[in-house]
Amino acid sequence: MPSYAYFHKQFIPLTEAKIGIMTHSLHYGTAVFEGIRGNWNSDHQQVYLFRLKEHYERLCNGCNVLKIDLPYSIDELCQITVELAGRCGFKEDIYIRPMAYKSSEALGVRLHDLDSDFLAFIIPWGPYLKVDKARCSISSWRRPKETPQAKITGLYINNALAKTEAMGNGFDEAIMLTADGYVCEGSGENIFLVIDNKLVTPPSYDIFLRGITRDTVIELAKNELDTETIERQIERSELYTADECFLTGTAANITPVGEVDYRKIGSNEIGQITKKLQKIYSDVIRGNNPKYLDWCTPVYKKAR
Ligand SMILES: Cc1ncc(COP(=O)(O)O)c(C=O)c1O
Numbered sequence: 001m002p003s004y005a006y007f008h009k010q011f012i013p014l015t016e017a018k019i020g021i022m023t024h025s026l027h028y029g030t031a032v033f034e035g036i037r038g039n040w041n042s043d044h045q046q047v048y049l050f051r052l053k054e055h056y057e058r059l060c061n062g063c064n065v066l067k068i069d070l071p072y073s074i075d076e077l078c079q080i081t082v083e084l085a086g087r088c089g090f091k092e093d094i095y096i097r098p099m100a101y102k103s104s105e106a107l108g109v110r111l112h113d114l115d116s117d118f119l120a121f122i123i124p125w126g127p128y129l130k131v132d133k134a135r136c137s138i139s140s141w142r143r144p145k146e147t148p149q150a151k152i153t154g155l156y157i158n159n160a161l162a163k164t165e166a167m168g169n170g171f172d173e174a175i176m177l178t179a180d181g182y183v184c185e186g187s188g189e190n191i192f193l194v195i196d197n198k199l200v201t202p203p204s205y206d207i208f209l210r211g212i213t214r215d216t217v218i219e220l221a222k223n224e225l226d227t228e229t230i231e232r233q234i235e236r237s238e239l240y241t242a243d244e245c246f247l248t249g250t251a252a253n254i255t256p257v258g259e260v261d262y263r264k265i266g267s268n269e270i271g272q273i274t275k276k277l278q279k280i281y282s283d284v285i286r287g288n289n290p291k292y293l294d295w296c297t298p299v300y301k302k303a304r
Helices: 024-028 052-065 074-088 153-168 212-225 236-241 272-285 290-295
Strands: 004-007 010-013 031-033 036-041 046-050 094-102 116-124 134-138 173-177 183-186 190-195 198-201 229-231 244-249 253-260 296-298
Touching (some): 010 074, 052 074, 052 094, 052 212, 134 153, 183 190, 198 212, 212 229, 212 244, 212 253, 253 272, 272 290
Parallel strands (some): 134 253
Antiparallel strands (some): 036 046, 094 116, 190 198, 244 253
């Protein structure tokens, strides 16, 4: 099925959406992006976009940081995305990549005196980490300090270095430490441990991307499992001794971690709390839990 892009204020086939080689953001990382999931529900014959508004709130914060003046409100960005997904017509899980970027064909490191544009495209995308339990390693690449709370393209280089290092060494994912040596996040996910039946995750005052999935998991754990989340700094060795460990992200959903640095985590099976959260989360993002339908935006007016 052909996919579509929103590009230069129009819906066009994805294959026709191209940018020039002098585009500023290609050279200097001056773009801010989002990753949004659309989750297919075959019983409802519907795709639900998960926490669409929150993703665009984060994108707009990033635009402010990069001095990108978007000619759209958050509601308009949501409408564009629903229309794009509707035109694509996929009947499977999808991933939406919106991006606001410095579009001038101009050289020079700066944020001022440059035009900006907005684009979005959609691809069908199943699980990001294609394993039941991820094998992870602590990366020699640390999460840079003092970075804005946004998915800015230029900030992703350490994450890419970390991911490739981990995969080159036979692991599925990298876990980066903070500059101070505490557990920080995966290359594209936040991290949780289960210790004594409580969730433990790095604290918001540390520098990592405060994920929308992280926020969702904290709320679901509290509401549905009566389980508290403690936000505190985590020593590297606590990863080795935790009862359970999992990664969270829009692309990765909730991915259990089975092993870190060649040490098995817990019983080496998917932990009980992780398993329960995976089930609850999967129902919520697919529009199967009426309590959380406010987080789900249906794409199709009529079931497909
Ligand atoms: C570095 C990093 N951390 C965490 C996350 C998880 O964020 P979210 O749950 O909002 O997708 C992402 C998602 O792309 C990420 O790139």
